[in-house]
Amino acid sequence: MAITDSPKIVTGRLQYADSHTLERYLATGGYDGLRKALTMTPEAVAQEVDAASLLGRGGAGFPAGRKWAMLRKNPVTYLVVNGDESEPATFKDHLLIERDPHQLVEGVLIAAYALQVSQVFIFIRGEFALGLERVQTALNDAYAGGAAGSDIFGSGFSVDVVVHPGAGAYICGEETALLESLEGKRGFPRIKPPFFPAAIGLYGEPTVVNNVETMSNLPWILLNGGAAFAALGEGRSAGTRLFALAGHVNNPGVFELEMVKTTFNDLINAPVLGGGIPHGRDLKAFIPGGVSAPWFGPDQIDLPLGQDEVAGAGSMLGSGSVVVMDDHTCAVRASWRITKFFSRESCGQCTPCREGSGWLEKIMERIETGHGREEDLELLLDACDNIAPGLTWPPQQTTICVLGPSIPSSIGSAIEMFRDEFLVHIKEGGCPYE
């Protein structure tokens, strides 16, 4: 497969150093999508998005058009934009927020119009200090230019957009935890049902939550039509998508690629993309969609970058982050670090997640530091099984949210793919890679 010459839908402007300014934005067609949307009925705008078959870019991959349609039955009260981006090795929203804030704002305004909401909150991860400043500046500009606030561009449609800073907690990316946080509480995910915040969302009102990248696609879709978007990619995976490539590659970064048309191999090794693994080393494993996803080995490198394709192979495209590990990587250490992440970021509500993550981390640490026992492997797998019964993918859960069942992914993958390595740690009393 080749790297297609698809249009750069959300990253087109990034070639300019001043891509975040209003001047550059206006010079590159900025706010035309919104102007066009305002000439259409809200239903027509929503239909355009539905036709685009735009899958949510936050990780769950639920079609944005369908989510909106579910909600449009009852009047939507709030639109909340998820800019919490904290999934390890995911850094695509960071780019969009900092480098093209106007595109985000325009997308948000289009969605607000389609959903006919008058209040939007853009929740941005607190650690993005610059991003917070840039989005607020873009909004200030939008208000000043009549694109936000009352009577947008004379259309009679009014909407208020508030930028809300997060305060550092991964779980607030989970949409119901995000809403709790937005209500001024700890980020405890809400128990389901309801399964979507649609019915009972912010302040108990119907609410749509969408990801930053999802929103950023809207100006292009409005200008070029949903059909044009759907024509890119393949099957359910329509359009382009941002892939954040990190780890052991020569050229880490965010790449906008047409879905399905490109493979992991392209992404990792193509000179214009990842540029291959440094120091001429070999690929040991890669994580295809954020640390919650089960790992892939070199065998799966030719899988196309498509939602269903990756799911079919037993993992997920998730947040679009790809982490590459070369053959000098210690699998125990890598999965220990990921487990430590979950332990630190578990919200603490559910027993299996709170206690299980901490315990797993302690066992992993023991093994990595040479205090492992052979029975620890079965113990690890059994404890994982108690968090996510069956250790199947997608996982079954014993917890309120899916952070819990994400914990076993890395341990399960590491043991399954590199059991020998664990045994070496145990037998030799330490890490062979140190």
Add this chain to the structure above:
Amino acid sequence: MTKASPTGGAAVQGRDAASSSAAPRHLSAGALAAAREIIALYPEPRSALIPLCHLAQSQHGWLTPEAMTDIAGLVGVTPAEVLGTASFYDMLHTEPVGTYVVSLCTNIACLLNGAAELLEHAESSLGVNAGGTTTDGVITLEEAECLADCDRAPCAQVNHRFVGAQTPESFDRLVAELRSGARSEEIPDHGTLTRVRRSVGLQADRAQVAAERAAMAQAQSERAAAKSATAEGGS
């Protein structure tokens, strides 16, 4: 979880608590005015809790008990609820921190690019463990989870400003610059999250915001000028 209550979900107390929700005493007048503006942005005051914590940190660098008590009164919850909420979040500090909080990510992408070694170096060169503050009170070192800057690994932030991939050597230079104040323009003291305020919308007076921004820009350029003057004089 979201239950409608006639009191807006706020904890209400009787006579005895009436005094604790009395006028805030610890936040400065400016911070208080900003706080009221922030509260007005939300349908329910409690939503302003976290922004107000950021605001209070911009005043003190961390969340003092007095500030938490003030926030409780402003948004209509108990001080315990403010503490309970704030302590959930990594960026809200309920203990004092240094002027600069240096966060080093050691999560997977950074780990694969030497983050653990960088952290070890930082600990020994600063003489503190992760979580600790240097004796001069300038730097607090934090081991962070992924900061979403993975293509510049191992990634570092100072007061939530990205400073790019670090090597042990560049880290030591960074620390020296922080200590000397050379980075104080680019990186405000800990607690100042964003320097751009909402200029329009429901509450803000545009003229006032514009004036503030101009004054800020002016003050900034003056400081810069003064600094370069002393730098020139000194060298």
Add this chain to the structure above:
Amino acid sequence: MSEQTAPRGPGEEAAVEMISFLLDGREVSAEKGELVIAAAERAGTFIPRFCYHPRMESVGVCRMCLVEVSGPRGASLQPSCFLEVQPGMSVTTDSDKVKKAQDGVLEFLLINHPLDCPVCDKGGECPLQDQTLAYGPGETRFVEEKRHFEKPIPISELVLLDRERCIQCSRCTRFAGEVAGEAMIDFIGRGEGIQVNIFPELPFSSYFSGNTVQICPVGALTAAPYRFAARPWDLDQVESTCTTCAVGCRVAVQSSSNRVTRLLGIDVDPVNQGWLCDKGRFAFDAVNRDERLTEPLVRKEGALVPASWHEALAVAAKGLREAAAAGGAGSIGFVGGARLTNEGAYSWAKLAKGVLGTDSVDAQMGDGLPAEVVVGLPRATIDQTAAADTVIVLSGDLREELPVLFLRLRSAIVDGGLSVVELSPQATSLTPYAKASLRYEPGGATGLAQALVGTVAPSAGSAGAADPKALAEARRLAGAASVVVIAGRPSVAEDGALVAEAVQVLARGLPNARFLPALRRGNVLGALDMGLAPGMLPGRVTLDGGRAWFSHAWGSVPETRGRDTAGILAAAAGDQADGARVRALVVLGADPLTDFPDRRLAERAIDGAEFVVAVASAPGPITERADVVFPAAEAHERPGTTTNIEGRITRLGQKLVPPGQAWADWMIAGELAVHLDADLGFDSVGAVWDEVERLAVSHRGITRAVLDARGAADGVVAPLSASAVTMTRRHALPLDPIAVPGVESVERQGAPLHAGLVESPTAAGVRGGAEEANVTGPARPELLVGPVELDVPHVTPIDRYSLRLVASRTLYDLGAAVSAVPVLAGLVATAPLRVNPHDLDDLGVPPGGTLRVRTATASAVLTALPDASLPRKVVATEFNAPMEEGTVGDLIDIGAPVVVLRMETP
């Protein structure tokens, strides 16, 4: 009262819709909307749980209650505490998958839980321990180091927190926030490090803190008084009613070696729903104290010396006879009686009115409302109050006086549609929840009540200090279909008749309203029902109305109406205008020297009385000055019945043997009668009740058999016509070990919870139908109904230098119930003087500064606090609380309609 406008009772709700679902393969029916965990429990299947509590919102966090639920995509594990039953749903609670999940959760909970069961208060009754045995894995696979926290930290004076043991179920934090409305404990931190804690230096000083100890499923929260006190396997228990205040919360009284060790709230639907206030929970310790009176005392040559019962009774009888001989029956006065059982109160009423012939008998201590008003108004139950559209509160601060009633109201406001209109001279704990809070100056309640019900135009200025907008809103709310008035005493520095008149104005203006008396003393309503009030006879009849009936039954009743406590004390002090004196005083389990508002009058009365008999359980100021002291059994030492504010009659359980020679109160009356050559006719407490049932018209039909019926464990409301005897089903008690953790565990140790009279209901004396037909004699008297004529004092205007005093109640005061219990006594706070900020400014006293208040005859020094809720020229403080100098009791002149004072800088 018409059907439509009657307050909705719980039994009158629309019938619940039933649906059926499959539970472990069998078809089971459930209420629509019911949670699987509750429906399964009703069907006899217990699903283990930690965080679920039937009286709080489900959060589904412990994950112990996971069950397998069939769904479109196969069976999945779901928390049964959050899942509502759906028709046709199939739930499996015992599959391997469920077992594994439960094992897993238990193992996870135990990895960080210390294994210090042998030294843990919860050991032996710990759901974690029990469920580990029942559902858990055999051995631990955890070899790492457990989480460590600093050892127990006090989160209040009464509660200690051991964070190591906490399993993060959030029951305590939900209780504090959701139920008590005082979120002073919360989770701090995140994930594995999450812990319950208080804000630094801001203790969880809630009146309800003890409930968190009761509902904590492990030993993380312990009550300071109970720590290391006993083990469940040493405990025996009985069900009873807390008589610390008049709400009548049902409790399990647990004891070990003839000492009460613990009180636990029982989940009684119509009353306390599992909760208790801390005063009620911990006041039991008074019964254990060493300083109890164990033998009768008689004054000889100026000193009290032990005597035999025979001697003491003879001396008392002689003294009373001499008083009567000198000045007629009216020269004997009886004060107190609210701490007696119903049977005790009836016996003493019969002795006083039927044997001695005096009507100067009053169970209220000058801080209540006239008995005729309380007894005559249509009574509401607590459920009816909570279900009303509007509740008008004209009483003291309910959180201070009747704490669990406050909880019931608060939840009705927050969860339901109850609107509260408050009439009060100052802000109370209900003020933040009230739709309209109307202020009045002491003496102005009637005017405000008139403005509220529209007897006078609200613009006429009669509404005094009330805000016109709030008044308009209040008038609208008072027009609702179902209205309940809570009537009590906002201040003891204001004549009770003034408030009673306002209550009657409401009664006349709102003919469909029902009334819930907010009288605070334990069994005060029972005492009034039993006739311990001037002008009243047992069964809610007046002296005149019941004269023929009781003359026939008792032989005689007093000729004329007697005096109330204020009148009795004034007559003892020699103050009465008519010159008639009270020469002998009988004090029934009360102490005018500390309980009566006008302390100086009480002093003079005790000094002035020639002969004082005290019935008491422990020494106090009054026993020191009595001529005869009878040692009486206390709560938990005597069987019988008690009556709460609703008129609900419940059985008291006897758990302890009274110390030494102390007797039950009814028995003392009976033996004293014998020494007065009379026979009350009782040989057992049950026999007293039989007579009450036979003679008291309000209590007809409430036989021992009815009270002892299994389904009547929640009590019976008198009169029976007021609400049918609802045979209630207790919440889940038999199955759920952690709905009320301590109770079930003690039951399993072989001490089943039981309640009731000691004698069996089939004992002799139970009236049969045949006997009923044979009753001859005068016609049964009529129950007192509706407003009465009151002697309302005239309130004169005050001059511009004077202020009016409000003296309200505080839960922890210097009263006997608190003083006798060290942990509670430590909670008594110095009372400040709350002053309108403008008045404070005028005086130039800074907030927190001290000032002196002065009446014509006394003065006191207090710390001044500004309180903008007070009208101008009104100051407020707490009665019976310590002050910098002096006491409020010295400032109060019971003869004046309101207390007028001046302030000065000391």
